[in-house]
Amino acid sequence: MNESSRFVVLGVSGGIAAYKAVDICRRLVDEGCHVAPILTSEATRFVGAITFSALASEPAQTELYDVKSRIPHTRLGQEADVIVIAPTTANVLAKIANGIADDLLTNTVLASRAPLILAPAMHTEMWENPAVKANIATLRSRGVIIVDPEYGRLAGGDRGAGRLATTERIVEAVLSQVSGRANDLEGRRIVVTAGGTKEAIDPVRFLSNRSSGKQGHAIANAAARRGALVTLVTAASSVDADEGVTVVSVETAAEMLDGVHRVAAEADVVIMAAAVADFRPANPQGHKIKRSEGVPSIMLEPTVDILASLVEHRRDGQVIVGFAAETDDALEHGRAKLASKGCDLLVVNDVSEPGVGFNHETNSVVILEAGQDDVSTGLASKYSVANVLLDRVMRRLAQ
Numbered sequence: 074m075n076e077s078s079r080f081v082v083l084g085v086s087g088g089i090a091a092y093k094a095v096d097i098c099r100r101l102v103d104e105g106c107h108v109a110p111i112l113t114s115e116a117t118r119f120v121g122a123i124t125f126s127a128l129a130s131e132p133a134q135t136e137l138y139d140v141k142s143r144i145p146h147t148r149l150g151q152e153a154d155v156i157v158i159a160p161t162t163a164n165v166l167a168k169i170a171n172g173i174a175d176d177l178l179t180n181t182v183l184a185s186r187a188p189l190i191l192a193p194a195m196h197t198e199m200w201e202n203p204a205v206k207a208n209i210a211t212l213r214s215r216g217v218i219i220v221d222p223e224y225g226r227l228a229g230g231d232r233g234a235g236r237l238a239t240t241e242r243i244v245e246a247v248l249s250q251v252s253g254r255a256n257d258l259e260g261r262r263i264v265v266t267a268g269g270t271k272e273a274i275d276p277v278r279f280l281s282n283r284s285s286g287k288q289g290h291a292i293a294n295a296a297a298r299r300g301a302l303v304t305l306v307t308a309a310s311s312v313d314a315d316e317g318v319t320v321v322s323v324e325t326a327a328e329m330l331d332g333v334h335r336v337a338a339e340a341d342v343v344i345m346a347a348a349v350a351d352f353r354p355a356n357p358q359g360h361k362i363k364r365s366e367g368v369p370s371i372m373l374e375p376t377v378d379i380l381a382s383l384v385e386h387r388r389d390g391q392v393i394v395g396f397a398a399e400t401d402d403a404l405e406h407g408r409a410k411l412a413s414k415g416c417d418l419l420v421v422n423d424v425s426e427p428g429v430g431f432n433h434e435t436n437s438v439v440i441l442e443a444g445q446d447d448v449s450t451g452l453a454s455k456y457s458v459a460n461v462l463l464d465r466v467m468r469r470l471a472q
């Protein structure tokens with residue numbers, strides 16, 4: 074996929090101008106955006122979801138309670154680089170201004186930190202109604218970008234203010250929000266590791282950790298959308314990588330070491346987001362240990378430090394990124410790890426904080442780099458964190 078980081082959620086609400094959103098959708102796709110349409114149920118009275126599905130980068134969605142998707146009300150908002158709603162009805166304006174979330178579109182808006190662009194369209198009387206004006210003022214004061222409607226012919230032959238802005242103006246507003254990262258990693262070879270490795274005690278039991286692999290997968294997807302050639306070496310049990318990502322599934326630290334080294338020699342960047350076991354059972358049993366055998370003593374032995382071995386075999390100009398999940402004095406431990414491992418960037422998170430790290434949809438990290446200011450993401454979706462990290466990797470590659 075070459076849509077890079079131009080992940081656009083295109084909201085369509087139920088006004089007569091909904092048919093114009095079809096053209097906006099097509100133009101955004103032509104501009105290289107990954108377009109995910111969401112239609113309100115009223116919008117589907119004016120134009121069919123199937124039309125958007127045929128033109129967009131993924132099927133149009135209309136339902137909040139969609140059994141196929143585990144968390145549809147947050148996924149699109151978290152992944153979006155920008156949300157644009159065109160047309161925006163007076164009704165949707167009012168709901169967003171008041172934080173109402175009673176359908177997929179308004180939930181997506183509420184569950185997103187992406188820039189929001191609204192292109193209102195309605196009859197002049199509605200557009201000039203004090204309630205609508207107050208909602209517009211509230212939304213502008215919160216940083217929402219309003220693409221003002223124009224004067225012209227309206228539904229039913231009336232003329233006045235309230236006609237949807239031109240497709241050009243709306244597409245331009247979207248592109249100006251997302252163009253910074255467009256294809257900036259094109260042709261770069263990036264290896265990302267993800268997930269917690271599993272180390273066998275016997276054929277049915279293993280030692281592992283709480284890593285879900287979500288952050289690593291988000292990095293792989295974000296890098297692929299920015300044009301990189303991505304190999305994801307993952308120990309995560311569920312893999313939701315984009316089509317363009319080459320996935321290598323592994324289970325143990327030893328398999329991960331082998332999998333990473335097979336591809337790292339060719340890579341411009343290696344991002345070690347996986348939670349690799351530091352220790353493994355020294356004598357895994359070939360048969361299931363029975364309760365009747367008594368409580369086993371499990372001797373542990375160290376695994377190979379993959380990050381250190383990558384640094385040792387680093388090729389010229391290669392950028393190596395390490396991760397440190399900590400529970401106390403995270404920054405202090407992170408700085409020590411950056412210095413001792415010799416990687417270029419170290420991503421630290423304090424997994425004891427709410428919403429941070431293992432299995433959450435969100436993360437909050439500090440990116441450390443020797444001689445540079447720390448970059449702190451604050452609590453954000455793992456996809457946003459991925460893009461902030463990739464911005465930093467990009468800067469490092471350019472040095």
Ligand SMILES: Cc1cc2nc3c(=O)[nH]c(=O)nc-3n(C[C@H](O)[C@H](O)[C@H](O)COP(=O)(O)O)c2cc1C
Nearest residue numbers: 086087088089090113115116162163164165194195
């Ligand atoms: C033929 C027709 C055209 C409409 N056009 C508009 C419009 O341009 N703008 C608007 O705000 N509402 C318009 N409405 C009213 C909306 O459809 C109505 O407020 C609806 O509840 C909006 O639902 P939604 O905001 O969830 O999409 C129109 C209604 C009809 C029947």
